[in-house]
Amino acid sequence: MTDLGPLIPRNREIHPVPYDPGYKTSITRSPNLPLLSMESTPSEETGPRFGHNLLGELDNNLILNWTKGAAPAVGERILVHGRVLDENGRPVPHTLVEIWQANAGGRYRHVKDTYFAPLDPNFGGCGRTITDENGYYEFLTIRPGAYPWPNRGNDWRPMHIHMSVFGHSFGQRLITQLYFEGDPLIDRCPIAATIKSRSQLDRLVAPLDMAKARPMDFLAYKFDVVLRGRRQTMFENKLEGM
Amino acid sequence: MTQQLDILQETPSQTAGPYVHIGCVPTFAGLEGIYPEDLALSPIEDGAKGEIIEITGSVYDGTGWAMRDAMMESWQADAAGIFPGSEGADPKVSGFCRFTADKETGIFTLRTVKPGATKGRGGVIQAPHISVWVVARGINIGLQTRIYFEDEDNSADPLLARIEQRPRVDTLIAKKTAEGKYTFDIRLQGEGETVFLDI
Numbered sequence: 270m271t272d273l274g275p276l277i278p279r280n281r282e283i284h285p286v287p288y289d290p291g292y293k294t295s296i297t298r299s300p301n302l303p304l305l306s307m308e309s310t311p312s313e314e315t316g317p318r319f320g321h322n323l324l325g326e327l328d329n330n331l332i333l334n335w336t337k338g339a340a341p342a343v344g345e346r347i348l349v350h351g352r353v354l355d356e357n358g359r360p361v362p363h364t365l366v367e368i369w370q371a372n373a374g375g376r377y378r379h380v381k382d383t384y385f386a387p388l389d390p391n392f393g394g395c396g397r398t399i400t401d402e403n404g405y406y407e408f409l410t411i412r413p414g415a416y417p418w419p420n421r422g423n424d425w426r427p428m429h430i431h432m433s434v435f436g437h438s439f440g441q442r443l444i445t446q447l448y449f450e451g452d453p454l455i456d457r458c459p460i461a462a463t464i465k466s467r468s469q470l471d472r473l474v475a476p477l478d479m480a481k482a483r484p485m486d487f488l489a490y491k492f493d494v495v496l497r498g499r500r501q502t503m504f505e506n507k508l509e510g511m
Numbered sequence: 512m513t514q515q516l517d518i519l520q521e522t523p524s525q526t527a528g529p530y531v532h533i534g535c536v537p538t539f540a541g542l543e544g545i546y547p548e549d550l551a552l553s554p555i556e557d558g559a560k561g562e563i564i565e566i567t568g569s570v571y572d573g574t575g576w577a578m579r580d581a582m583m584e585s586w587q588a589d590a591a592g593i594f595p596g597s598e599g600a601d602p603k604v605s606g607f608c609r610f611t612a613d614k615e616t617g618i619f620t621l622r623t624v625k626p627g628a629t630k631g632r633g634g635v636i637q638a639p640h641i642s643v644w645v646v647a648r649g650i651n652i653g654l655q656t657r658i659y660f661e662d663e664d665n666s667a668d669p670l671l672a673r674i675e676q677r678p679r680v681d682t683l684i685a686k687k688t689a690e691g692k693y694t695f696d697i698r699l700q701g702e703g704e705t706v707f708l709d710i
């Protein structure tokens with residue numbers, strides 16, 4: 270197999286800080302000691318692949334997937350779409366993207382979520398898809414509500430969708446959150462604030478995309494995701510045993 | 512001014528949060544029926560070549576509490592040291608598993624085949640190991656680590672060799688408790704903090 274080169278080392282500056290007293294749970298769940306850095310190996314450069322045969326027809330339609338199409342979820346109907354790219358700007362085709370979110374009232378379908386907002390009997394809250402050959406993905410869903418959470422006295426999460434992306438290398442594995450353009454709670458959220466660079470946080474805010482909205486049906490938000498790239502040069506050694 | 516670098520930056524991470532199970536293991540989270548089954552319940556199928564092993568342990572936070580909400584993923588080579596997807600790999604080994612801490616006890620179990628030593632760039636041999644990625648509420652960017660085995664020759668492994676404080680090597684080594692059984696705990700912080708990787 271051709272050596273695609275090592276993964277580009279992660280730029281930790283753009284990521285959230287692991288320890289942030291504003292987000293209380295991170296206080297006891299962040300390593301104190303430095304991470305061990307080294308060049309990637311086949312263990313990080315290879316990774317699982319998932320085929321399109323994994324998917325059910327409604328897996329990327331959260332409006333309908335919980336009821337198998339019998340009844341739609343309540344809420345503002347939206348299309349969330351974008352591309353998965355790597356740091357070299359190349360599309361990442363055929364990679365699994367999973368999302369999960371609260372319902373339109375801000376309530377998760379989870380035993381631990383006891384918020385007053387009611388469950389929607391027609392909304393489950395998760396979906397998945399696999400990017401096409403150009404790295405493109407889309408989900409049809411409802412816009413999740415903001416919700417309060419126990420942190421400081423009166424903390425609320427902005428409207429957000431959790432997103433998990435695989436890439437083709439285990440070292441590319443990423444979980445992030447999509448926020449929505451114009452939400453005033455983003456600037457008040459201790460979790461969003463774990464990202465210290467405003468311009469980096471802005472990259473998690475999906476803009477309204479009227480070009481993709483379907484009249485009388487749904488609005489659209491665009492969210493591109495960039496995964497780590499590979500440092501391919503003409504000077505890389507041959508990767509043996511692969 | 513200079514030319515512009517033709518490079519993008521990785522998307523920033525955010526915590527997987529308290530409800531990661533809804534998205535990643537929905538059946539486990541109580542959302543039965545949304546998918547036929549949760550993704551990657553096992554890294555092997557019947558007939559996988561090699562020794563079948565079971566690794567159990569917990570993920571501890573800085574207070575010594577076994578976390579009930581951790582979600583982990585593992586990735587590994589087959590018994591011959593070949594990664595799934597590469598030529599000659601055991602077709603019965605997918606190599607990838609998603610597993611969780613038990614809701615009541617905080618104990619996880621990974622049942623898999625023991626990986627072989629792998630060969631990397633420049634022919635460098637890595638001792639048998641399983642890569643692990645841990646996410647949970649309070650973890651702002653997923654933590655990478657590795658499980659090595661105490662009954663393997665780890666003396667020439669390039670990653671373990673880079674750990675300057677030698678007693679810390681022990682945090683990456685699974686202990687054998689019986690034939691085919693190992694224990695491996697992950698400590699996020701404090702005494703015995705696991706070596707986490709930036710790799």
Ligand SMILES: [Fe+3]
Pocket residue numbers: 371426429431528530
């Ligand atoms: Fe959330």
